[in-house]
Amino acid sequence: MAVIKTLDLEKIYNSTHVPVKALNKVNLEIEKGEFTAIVGPSGSGKTTLLNIVGGLDKPTAGKVFIDDEEINTMKDNKLINFRLRNIGFVFQSYNLIPVLTAKENVSFIMLLQKKSKKEMDRRAEELLREVGMADKFDVRPNKLSGGQQQRVAVARALASRPKFILADEPTANLDTASAFNLLDIMARLNREEHITLIFSTHDQRVIERARRVITLVDGAISKDEQFNQ
Amino acid sequence: MKLLLKISWRNVWRNKARSIVFILAIGFGLWGGIFATALMKGMIDQQFNSSIRNLVSHIQIHHPEFIKEKESTYTITRAEEISSMLDGNSKVNAHAERTVVSGMLANASFTSGVEIYGINAEQEKLTISLEESLVEGDYFESVSRNPILLGHTLADKMKISPGNRIILTFQDLNGDITSAAFRVSGIYRTSNSLNDERKVYVLQDDLAVLLDGYGIINEIAILLNELDETNAFRDELQGLFPQYEIRSWAQLSPDLSFMNEFTGMMLLILISIILFALAFGLLNTMLMTIFERTRELGVLLSVGMSKVRVFSMILLETTFLVITGSVFGTLIGALTVALTQQKGIDLSPFGAEAFSDFGFDAVIHPTLDQVFYLNLAILVLITSLLASVYPAYKALKLNPAEAVRKE
Ligand SMILES: Nc1ncnc2c1ncn2[C@@H]1O[C@H](COP(=O)(O)OP(=O)(O)OP(=O)(O)O)[C@@H](O)[C@H]1O
Ligand SMILES: [Mg+2]
Numbered sequence: 001m002a003v004i005k006t007l008d009l010e011k012i013y014n015s016t017h018v019p020v021k022a023l024n025k026v027n028l029e030i031e032k033g034e035f036t037a038i039v040g041p042s043g044s045g046k047t048t049l050l051n052i053v054g055g056l057d058k059p060t061a062g063k064v065f066i067d068d069e070e071i072n073t074m075k076d077n078k079l080i081n082f083r084l085r086n087i088g089f090v091f092q093s094y095n096l097i098p099v100l101t102a103k104e105n106v107s108f109i110m111l112l113q114k115k116s117k118k119e120m121d122r123r124a125e126e127l128l129r130e131v132g133m134a135d136k137f138d139v140r141p142n143k144l145s146g147g148q149q150q151r152v153a154v155a156r157a158l159a160s161r162p163k164f165i166l167a168d169e170p171t172a173n174l175d176t177a178s179a180f181n182l183l184d185i186m187a188r189l190n191r192e193e194h195i196t197l198i199f200s201t202h203d204q205r206v207i208e209r210a211r212r213v214i215t216l217v218d219g220a221i222s223k224d225e226q227f228n229q
Numbered sequence: 230m231k232l233l234l235k236i237s238w239r240n241v242w243r244n245k246a247r248s249i250v251f252i253l254a255i256g257f258g259l260w261g262g263i264f265a266t267a268l269m270k271g272m273i274d275q276q277f278n279s280s281i282r283n284l285v286s287h288i289q290i291h292h293p294e295f296i297k298e299k300e301s302t303y304t305i306t307r308a309e310e311i312s313s314m315l316d317g318n319s320k321v322n323a324h325a326e327r328t329v330v331s332g333m334l335a336n337a338s339f340t341s342g343v344e345i346y347g348i349n350a351e352q353e354k355l356t357i358s359l360e361e362s363l364v365e366g367d368y369f370e371s372v373s374r375n376p377i378l379l380g381h382t383l384a385d386k387m388k389i390s391p392g393n394r395i396i397l398t399f400q401d402l403n404g405d406i407t408s409a410a411f412r413v414s415g416i417y418r419t420s421n422s423l424n425d426e427r428k429v430y431v432l433q434d435d436l437a438v439l440l441d442g443y444g445i446i447n448e449i450a451i452l453l454n455e456l457d458e459t460n461a462f463r464d465e466l467q468g469l470f471p472q473y474e475i476r477s478w479a480q481l482s483p484d485l486s487f488m489n490e491f492t493g494m495m496l497l498i499l500i501s502i503i504l505f506a507l508a509f510g511l512l513n514t515m516l517m518t519i520f521e522r523t524r525e526l527g528v529l530l531s532v533g534m535s536k537v538r539v540f541s542m543i544l545l546e547t548t549f550l551v552i553t554g555s556v557f558g559t560l561i562g563a564l565t566v567a568l569t570q571q572k573g574i575d576l577s578p579f580g581a582e583a584f585s586d587f588g589f590d591a592v593i594h595p596t597l598d599q600v601f602y603l604n605l606a607i608l609v610l611i612t613s614l615l616a617s618v619y620p621a622y623k624a625l626k627l628n629p630a631e632a633v634r635k636e
Binding site for chain 2: 047051054056057076077080083085089094095097098099108109111156157160
């Protein structure tokens with residue numbers, strides 16, 4: 001069963017005087033345990049697709065199902081709660097709450113889920129260790145490098161035990177070494193813990209880490225390739 | 230919840246300069262407001278008290294016609310009965326029975342219309358603290374025959390000093406015009422210069438001889454132990470002596486009761502202005518904060534922080550900001566009031582005459598009740614909550630997809 005399924009997704013932005021069709025009849029299925037890259041030139045609709053799949057934005061037409069539950073018709077408040085329970089997000093930058101330490105940033109998500117303090121502490125530390133941030137529990141984001149911040153963001157995204165993680169250009173602001181390091185962590189999480197990961201990028205260096213690459217051109221899927229590593 | 234508090238508190242200190250400016254602004258605003266209020270209240274309380282203590286007392290009794298016609302023939306015939314009733318009442322601090330006659334006062338150069346009060350010297354010492362009000366001369370002592378006390382305004386105007394002789398002219402009870410010589414024993418001064426120009430005090434027995442009638446009482450003034458008992462006691466007296474017009478200080482001197490209410494209103498206006506400024510300062514600060522943090526708020530909404538939580542976070546942030554500022558302002562305000570209350574603030578360099586012309590003392594003792602601080606705290610909190618609703622609402626209206634795209 002597909003964890004994500006979209007049906008004829010369409011998104012038209014009307015905010016400019018010429019309407020922009022950012023997504024055009026996108027039909028997509030993503031299975032549990034996949035590690036998928038969404039690629040395509042700038043403006044091809046990658047962010048738009050991830051936002052709609054993640055329930056941050058509504059499609060103009062079409063449907064989105066997460067584990068067979070239709071999310072595009074959900075009311076705002078229900079959707080926020082749904083995101084909290086089911087989806088992990090990693091954004092391009094400024095992911096973290098600047099006034100909280102690395103550990104607090106990770107705990108924060110569990111706090112919203114009303115987890116006990118003990119479990120919060122234990123899991124936050126475990127996740128930070130997993131992304132190689134064992135020595136930075138009490139450091140605030142502004143004292144971390146871009147790559148370290150993104151790793152904390154991945155730990156935070158994992159904290160809620162989501163069905164999948166969406167990462168929109170997570171390496172865009174990183175140097176090559178940090179970018180590879182982040183992707184390696186993501187690949188390992190996928191391989192060893194069967195975390196479902198979808199990330200967008202136009203960074204050729206990191207595409208090959210993915211096991212499936214979906215190419216968008218002008219808001220439509222133009223290629224969908226599987227690789228077996 | 231603890232983490233939410235932590236986030237909000239730390240957010241307050243993120244833009245240190247802005248928060249400090251805001252905190253100082255509320256702080257000094259409140260400080261100024263509190264001090265100005267205390268000063269005004271001190272000034273008005275003082276005048277109010279001296280008006281009661283030296284002029285009107287709490288309650289006065291007259292014959293109803295006397296109030297209209299001002300003729301000494303309208304007397305309080307049950308004065309003795311009233312007097313002994315007052316003597317035996319524990320609510321009464323002091324009382325005085327007076328003869329009141331309108332007349333003319335003249336010396337070699339000037340004449341002036343006056344109200345001649347025939348008084349019992351001992352009674353008035355207690356009822357209107359007349360002896361304490363003397364600024365020159367003595368209390369009927371240095372003059373053996375027909376002593377008189379004048380107000381300082383009248384004495385200045387007519388260039389009279391203690392020891393001078395003056396002539397009083399008025400109608401006696403038979404309707405005949407009578408004149409007599411008096412010698413000034415003392416000059417008094419109250420907070421009301423108009424009063425001091427009109428009222429002169431002579432001994433009741435001296436006046437009785439000239440009026441051709443003893444035991445003529447036109448006015449009874451009563452000083453109670455407690456201001457709050459005025460109305461109840463007035464009603465009680467009125468029930469016992471229905472034929473007389475018995476009035477409380479508020480009825481006798483509407484401006485005094487107006488002043489009392491007016492103070493409350495002025496204080497409210499003053500505080501409202503401060504709160505208004507506070508509200509706009511806060512609105513501005515919080516809107517700027519939210520504008521700068523659009524992306525961050527977008528991330529919070531994206532990862533699943535509920536709108537109620539985002540809303541509370543912003544309300545908490547403003548509350549922290551406001552509480553810090555108002556605690557600071559209230560502390561220095563209360564401290565300033567406490568420090569100046571005892572000694573008072575001497576405003577005489579700014580014109581002691583001008584103050585006394587309006588019935589104010591030049592040394593002001595700032596004062597405030599505990600209740601004021603409590604009310605102020607409540608008002609500040611309500612205002613800041615109201616002012617932060619709009620920014621918090623703005624934060625709720627953020628579309629997470631657009632907010633996270635912002636660079
Ligand atoms: N809020 C918006 N209003 C109007 N047009 C928009 C808006 N957001 C995106 N677009 C347009 O929709 C199209 C798709 O944008 P999107 O950001 O999804 O592309 P992208 O593939 O993520 O690009 P990039 O690689 O530059 O991040 C673009 O033409 C963009 O200009
Ligand atoms: Mg994009």
